[in-house]
Amino acid sequence: xxxARIALLAAALGLSACxxxxxxxxxxxxSQASVQRTISVPRGSTASLGFAxxxxxxxxxxDSPDRVTLTQAPSQGRVEIRREAGYAYFRPANPRSRxxxxxxxxxKLFYHAGPNASGTDTFSYDWYSGSGxxxxxxxxxxxx
Numbered sequence: 001x002x003x004a005r006i007a008l009l010a011a012a013l014g015l016s017a018c019x020x021x022x023x024x025x026x027x028x029x030x031s032q033a034s035v036q037r038t039i040s041v042p043r044g045s046t047a048s049l050g051f052a053x054x055x056x057x058x059x060x061x062x063d064s065p066d067r068v069t070l071t072q073a074p075s076q077g078r079v080e081i082r083r084e085a086g087y088a089y090f091r092p093a094n095p096r097s098r099x100x101x102x103x104x105x106x107x108k109l110f111y112h113a114g115p116n117a118s119g120t121d122t123f124s125y126d127w128y129s130g131s132g133x134x135x136x137x138x139x140x141x142x143x144x
Contacts, residue, residue, distance in 0.1 A: 033135045040142040041077075044115040049079075049139065053088035053106030054129065059099040064131065066107055071136075072124040076117035076143065079125065080110040117143045 041047045054062040068081045085103040090096040109125070121141040128134050 031133045035135055035137045037137060037139045038142065039139060040144055041111060041113045042144045043113050043117045045113055047111045049109035049111055051086040051088065051106055051108050052127065053104045055088065055096055055099060055104050057095040059102060059104050061105040067128045068107055068109065069126045070123065071126055074111065074121045074123035074141065076121040077111055077113040079123055080112060082108050084108055111141060113143050119143060
């Protein structure tokens with residue numbers, strides 16, 4: 001069984017937003033992680049929630065991609081999940097770290113605050129790695 005790390009970059013800085021929270025790493029073989037995040041977003045703005053990539057050492061997409069499922073929708077905005085290229089981060093000891101300087105295929109998440117939103121909003125999603133791990137993520141949004 002391979003225990004290669006699948007990095008979930010939960011702490012990427014967002015567009016027009018401030019994010020706080022840890023980077024979550026989930027491993028193959030059915031491990032699970034729970035992550036609590038807090039972000040601040042001006043009403044009517046979009047925040048990048050992060051980027052994750054499951055790639056081969058040559059920087060190409062791995063055979064079993066990650067999957068993201070929204071488990072609790074926000075009440076004052078919407079969450080967008082897109083498959084697109086971005087910049088991943090792998091620790092220097094990982095053979096994939098040479099891919100950190102180029103765009104690689106992956107998944108990006110965004111939160112779009114409604115134009116009349118105010119106060120706080122909350123939503124949750126599950127990030128399933130292609131190798132059996134799951135990150136359960138709950139996000140609290142402070143709307144500015």
